[in-house]
Amino acid sequence: MIGTVIAVQANFYQVRLDSQVTLLCTRPTRLKKIGQSVLVGDRVIIKSSEFERGAIAKVLPRITELERPPIANAEQILLVFALEEPTLDPVQLSRFLVKAESTNLRLILGLNKVDLITIDEKEQWSIKLKNWGYNPYFFSVNTQEGIESLKKTIQNKITILAGPSGVGKSSLASILIPELDIRIGAVSGKLQKGRHTTRHVELFELLEGGFIADSPGFNQPNFDFLPELLINYFPEAKEKLAKNNCKFHNCIHRDEPDCVVKGEWERYEYYLRFLEETIVNNQKIAQTKNQESTQKTKFKSDGTKYTEPKLESKKYRRVSRKVSNQELENLSFNVFDEDE
Numbered sequence: 001m002i003g004t005v006i007a008v009q010a011n012f013y014q015v016r017l018d019s020q021v022t023l024l025c026t027r028p029t030r031l032k033k034i035g036q037s038v039l040v041g042d043r044v045i046i047k048s049s050e051f052e053r054g055a056i057a058k059v060l061p062r063i064t065e066l067e068r069p070p071i072a073n074a075e076q077i078l079l080v081f082a083l084e085e086p087t088l089d090p091v092q093l094s095r096f097l098v099k100a101e102s103t104n105l106r107l108i109l110g111l112n113k114v115d116l117i118t119i120d121e122k123e124q125w126s127i128k129l130k131n132w133g134y135n136p137y138f139f140s141v142n143t144q145e146g147i148e149s150l151k152k153t154i155q156n157k158i159t160i161l162a163g164p165s166g167v168g169k170s171s172l173a174s175i176l177i178p179e180l181d182i183r184i185g186a187v188s189g190k191l192q193k194g195r196h197t198t199r200h201v202e203l204f205e206l207l208e209g210g211f212i213a214d215s216p217g218f219n220q221p222n223f224d225f226l227p228e229l230l231i232n233y234f235p236e237a238k239e240k241l242a243k244n245n246c247k248f249h250n251c252i253h254r255d256e257p258d259c260v261v262k263g264e265w266e267r268y269e270y271y272l273r274f275l276e277e278t279i280v281n282n283q284k285i286a287q288t289k290n291q292e293s294t295q296k297t298k299f300k301s302d303g304t305k306y307t308e309p310k311l312e313s314k315k316y317r318r319v320s321r322k323v324s325n326q327e328l329e330n331l332s333f334n335v336f337d338e339d340e
């Protein structure tokens, strides 16, 4: 039997079989031993089920893999914003677009609450976004306008739903996912709490086939990639770079001479602003790493913490889970939770 892992709870995996049955599965120690991870989104082969339990026999090769949130085989991000209520802010929108572009997944931009703007306003946004390199879906959950074409783009794929609070993500999810109320109501206690943690991912099956991934992630997107990558996350600038090269191969398109990116395009000032932020962020990450490698946290007998220098410093150690989790708290978003 083949299925898709839709949720991970402690050592159990909820697998949605292609036969439309959901099965609770375990991961045999054999898979653990060979270092085979099982992620939400993984396509898995399941061994015979007894007592409505199965065992994951094999994880099929992944098409894509994302670290934050940890998800396999997600093909695209559906970034939802509202055109009004709250007012669409170009800088905030760009921030989310850049963060989403940095995953290198296909990006679909959906603009909800089209019922609240005039045809002229819609046309203006359309032109503006075209200049940025986007062709958004305008829709309204309230009037159902544009919902059908949106459905077609997410059919039979795993799509990560993202966007800030109040734009209508939960409203959209409730019309796309029939089982949503049941599933959200079904998780209780410790698991309910777990739903709010930033590393939690869960898949919800769409009526028309495919899945929506609900995960913490982009509410206040921070830029944790290298500064020199930022330009690739502006499609309109990337286009310039595809045609011409800057004089310096490591150009960050700020003060360098003979730069083909610098100049008259609407979002160049956003680029410069985000570039500063990215540089500062990278410095912070480097600092944290450095501190971690030279300082060791110890506990006194009364339980209070203190640090002392480490004897040998491991300069190239990876950021500890604790630190990366702290970073993640800043990106928290939870699509389907009512109490964001």
Ligand SMILES: Nc1nc2c(ncn2[C@@H]2O[C@H](COP(=O)(O)OP(=O)(O)O)[C@@H](O)[C@H]2O)c(=O)[nH]1
Pocket (backbone or CB within 6 Å): 112, 113, 114, 115, 116, 139, 140, 141, 142, 143, 164, 165, 166, 167, 168, 169, 170, 171, 172, 335, 336, 340
């Ligand atoms: N006018 C209008 N309001 C909407 C539409 N979709 C959602 N809303 C409202 O926007 C508010 C926030 O919606 P919600 O789904 O909770 O947003 P979320 O925070 O992104 O999950 C709610 O009051 C919804 O009723 C729409 O298409 N038009």
Ligand SMILES: [Mg+2]
Pocket (backbone or CB within 6 Å): 166, 169, 170, 171, 334, 335, 336, 337, 338, 340
């Ligand atoms: Mg919500």
Ligand SMILES: [Zn+2]
Pocket (backbone or CB within 6 Å): 246, 247, 251, 252, 253, 254, 256, 258, 259, 260, 261, 262
């Ligand atoms: Zn340049």
